[in-house]
Amino acid sequence: MAHQADAKRALDERGYQGVLIRGDNPLKLFEKPVRDRIVDSYYWKEQCFGLNAATLLDRAVELSFIGGTYGIAQKPTPFLCLAFKLLQITPDREIILYYLEHAGDEFKYLRALAAFYIRLAWEKDEEVYTTLEPYLADFRKLKRRTRESWTLTHMDEFIDDLLVKNRVCATTLPKINPRTFLEDEGKLEERVSPLGEELDELDRDDDDEGERSEGEVEELEVNGNGHQDSDSRRSAEDDEMNDAD
Amino acid sequence: MSERKGAYGAKSASDTSFRKTWDREEYAAKAAERDQKAKEEGKARHEAAAAGKKYIRRASTPEDAKDTEARKARLNVADQVGKTQLVAAGAGQGKRGKSAGFYCDACDLTFKDNLQFVEHLNSRQHLVATGESGEVRRATLDEVKERFEYLKRKREEEKARETVDLGTRIQVAAEQAEREREEKRRKRNEKRRKTKDGKGVEEIKVENDGIIC
Numbered sequence: 271m272a273h274q275a276d277a278k279r280a281l282d283e284r285g286y287q288g289v290l291i292r293g294d295n296p297l298k299l300f301e302k303p304v305r306d307r308i309v310d311s312y313y314w315k316e317q318c319f320g321l322n323a324a325t326l327l328d329r330a331v332e333l334s335f336i337g338g339t340y341g342i343a344q345k346p347t348p349f350l351c352l353a354f355k356l357l358q359i360t361p362d363r364e365i366i367l368y369y370l371e372h373a374g375d376e377f378k379y380l381r382a383l384a385a386f387y388i389r390l391a392w393e394k395d396e397e398v399y400t401t402l403e404p405y406l407a408d409f410r411k412l413k414r415r416t417r418e419s420w421t422l423t424h425m426d427e428f429i430d431d432l433l434v435k436n437r438v439c440a441t442t443l444p445k446i447n448p449r450t451f452l453e454d455e456g457k458l459e460e461r462v463s464p465l466g467e468e469l470d471e472l473d474r475d476d477d478d479e480g481e482r483s484e485g486e487v488e489e490l491e492v493n494g495n496g497h498q499d500s501d502s503r504r505s506a507e508d509d510e511m512n513d514a515d
Numbered sequence: 516m517s518e519r520k521g522a523y524g525a526k527s528a529s530d531t532s533f534r535k536t537w538d539r540e541e542y543a544a545k546a547a548e549r550d551q552k553a554k555e556e557g558k559a560r561h562e563a564a565a566a567g568k569k570y571i572r573r574a575s576t577p578e579d580a581k582d583t584e585a586r587k588a589r590l591n592v593a594d595q596v597g598k599t600q601l602v603a604a605g606a607g608q609g610k611r612g613k614s615a616g617f618y619c620d621a622c623d624l625t626f627k628d629n630l631q632f633v634e635h636l637n638s639r640q641h642l643v644a645t646g647e648s649g650e651v652r653r654a655t656l657d658e659v660k661e662r663f664e665y666l667k668r669k670r671e672e673e674k675a676r677e678t679v680d681l682g683t684r685i686q687v688a689a690e691q692a693e694r695e696r697e698e699k700r701r702k703r704n705e706k707r708r709k710t711k712d713g714k715g716v717e718e719i720k721v722e723n724d725g726i727i728c
């Protein structure tokens with residue numbers, strides 16, 4: 271089994287014969303202008319040519335930030351290019367899970383990359399939730415390149431973004447049913463937050479001491495989707511940038 | 516017309532003779548360079564064998580010839596940075612032979628910038644010339660695991676080296692600081708011991724637990 275060294279053939283509209291995701295060429299999960307910028311980028315031409323799921327690791331472990339496109343020319347980040355490469359080679363599911371679970375412990379940007387891919391490429395909503403949610407307990411820092419600058423985020427926030435936002439890293443995410451809907455349908459169990467115990471403890475502490483500041487409690491509130499509400503940590507300015515990137 | 520003259524009035528007509536020589540020299544230089552490269556690789560191979568290791572040309576990939584593989588390292592663009600090179604006008608699509616710029620050995624073509632060079636390396640023309648299919652073999656989970664373990668090891672080794680480096684640097688800095696302290700102490704003492712008549716330090720001895728006599 272083999273795939274092409276670049277995406278030329280896969281991007282040729284006249285007769286795509288590869289793997290379909292959501293009934294279409296997976297590369298089309300990225301919008302046309304973004305696709306064009308990726309395949310025109312030097313990083314893509316030099317670093318992504320000829321990668322397979324094993325050699326892609328060489329590049330992924332070098333990642334030092336996430337992000338979509340940046341600068342006036344809207345250059346794609348290496349993160350975005352590698353995500354595109356993954357869509358081109360559509361590695362076996364077990365490989366993606368290996369990236370996410372095992373290799374991701376060591377290399378956090380690889381975990382972020384695998385999570386992004388899963389959110390884009392996996393078709394069963396409930397699997398996306400159950401596979402990604404454990405990493406809402408991964409609080410490692412991630413650097414994010416925005417259109418004009420840099421911001422700091424965390425793995426849990428990034429995962430949360432993937433599950434609740436429409437647009438992440440210059441990409442419109444495929445539609446996903448809200449968690450509560452899937453729970454009502456009986457497709458998902460209610461999520462027990464790993465913070466649950468801590469929340470209880472916090473409540474107890476509150477009762478005991480009665481002097482904890484509002485802000486601290488607010489950080490740990492749980493939103494309607496059963497995810498930790500990370501928005502409270504983020505500034506409004508940052509949100510604005512998320513839409514732009 | 517009496518006799519043919521060279522462009523610079525030389526008696527002999529062979530005004531291109533110098534050029535032939537130059538070509539020969541260039542080819543000789545090229546060959547020497549190739550030999551040198553082969554020698555270096557041979558040496559690396561030998562050293563690796565002596566150390567009981569397998570020589571791997573570049574870290575990343577198993578030695579399959581047919582499939583197209585990812586580049587093992589960044590293209591060495593930095594080498595060219597800051598160098599002024601004269602490039603023939605319109606050399607955009609690659610120029611036959613080796614000249615200033617980025618040279619492809621397999622195709623004997625020179626490109627004026629790294630973008631054109633990398634585009635060439637990805638091109639069908641180049642793949643055919645190097646006997647590659649342009650197809651990449653899919654990796655198995657085991658290969659992915661192996662690659663990951665290798666990269667993890669590599670990173671740990673780098674970290675360890677950095678730690679050693681840091682340790683060495685700290686030690687060196689400490690020794691340096693100690694030397695500086697000593698020097699200061701010496702100067703201070705010298706100043707303090709200097710007598711009014713300027714006879715200096717040698718007349719004053721420190722004896723009996725530092726009591727100055």
Ligand SMILES: [Zn+2]
Binds near residue numbers: 636640644
């Ligand atoms: Zn070539």
